[in-house]
Amino acid sequence: MKKNQLMEKVIHGIFLVLGLITVGCVLLITIYLVISGIPAIREIGLVDFLFGKQWASTATEPKYGILPFILTSIYGTAGAIVIGVPVGFMTAVYLSKMASPKVKSVIQSAVSLLAGIPSVVYGLVGMLVLVPGIRKIFNVPDGASLLAAIIVLAIMILPSIIKMSITALDAVPKEYEDASLALGATPIETYFRVSVPAAKSGIAAAVVLGVGRAIGEAMAVMMVAGNVPNMPDSLFQSVRFLTTAVSSEMAYSSGLQRQALFSIALVLFMFIMLTGATLNFFLKRERE
């Protein structure tokens, strides 16, 4: 009896420690990012840093404005959402409500496969197919552009949007749909006027999840966006994202430049925290 209780306590303790390790990691990363991100912002000035339009870290008179990266990340993510969400959402409605079980299982495996493809492969295919394609179709000097990044990101966020939306749509009680059909509504009408509204917070969460994935993606966009710190004035501009701004210079950076990279990481971290909080908000509402 006593021995059993002791055992319980020990196991309980082990699990608690494991849980605390996770919390500790998050805290450590946050604190580290804040501590290492602040000095450069102090030195450059918050406004000059966030709203400066020019990034020239290796010039004799270096400029550390990250507005191009911030805007590129926002435009790139927004573009991916504008393309990816309607496609993913429609796919989810089709799979959850209309497709036969056989079709559903085939497409769902394809979606899972898409989710498992490493981002470097997306980047590679983008480089070999999309970039030259854009150059030819739009007749621009370089296809590596914001547009290419948007398309790649849109495809990359599809799996999470589809999966989350399906989960939300599958959870809609069949009674609602029956009631609608029994009133003489067609199945399609029923899905869009009853099932989708009933699943809306789950679908919203799917969108936020897509935003999180798109904003944090580095490898694929580095390969297809051109990776030049331009302001994203047009879809065909070669651009650099927040993520790739950090990774492309980290290896050879030093001094203030290196500190500025940490500050960029901090800004990115804030963005991702914000999407995470939004996601939690929607998931909580879904549960209620």
Added chain:
Amino acid sequence: MSNVINVKDMCLWYGEHQAIKNVNIEIPEKSITAFIGPSGCGKSTFLKTLNRMNDLIPGVKITGDIRYEGTDIFAKDIDVNNLRKEIGMVFQKPNPFPMSIYDNIAYGPRTHGITKKTELDEIVENSLKRAAIWDEVKDRLKKNALGLSGGQQQRLCIARALAVDPKVLLMDEPTSALDPISTSRIEELVLDLKETYTIVMVTHNMQQAVRVSDYTAFFLLGELVEFGRTEDIFSQPQDKRTEDYITGRFG
């Protein structure tokens, strides 16, 4: 008195399992017909066939002939959505949509093309009045319907069904999830409604059948054992199995 629905030699299979066996019945207009029988005998299945809600279940096969006002409901050129508008349905568990009371009632009319606000307002008010729930909800039409009590929700569902102006109302154990007071309110309501509508009601409660119905059909193992005026079925059943059931010897 004429019949609204005529069923001839109807059989239904769920895959290999035959749930309805050769049923013949004629449902009289503007009256209440009760379906009774032990659970699993096919009452709900038969009821759902009448507005073709069974079509949606994969693997269902139906044979025989069902006519609504003389037309074959399985004819190729029949508009199922229109059939379901004519033959409304109320479910066992109250199932209002997770939207406002107003939108619940307006859902059907909007589906069938009514968009004018004044017209919708009128339909909403009339339907809620006919379902005897107007006084309870008239000040909270914009509130979510899920905030109503179970009995109110069920009357709301009846109002929602009435809003598309059906001729027939199918009800599948509409009071089985409700308390006695809500149950008697629904029973009163149903008795009122038969002035205007033909009502078919599944019930597992024989007292309820006696209280409200004009005709009773007794189902057993997918067969329609006996059908007749309610007082006859309960006072002098023709079939031994009916007698056993209503005297509580099984089921």
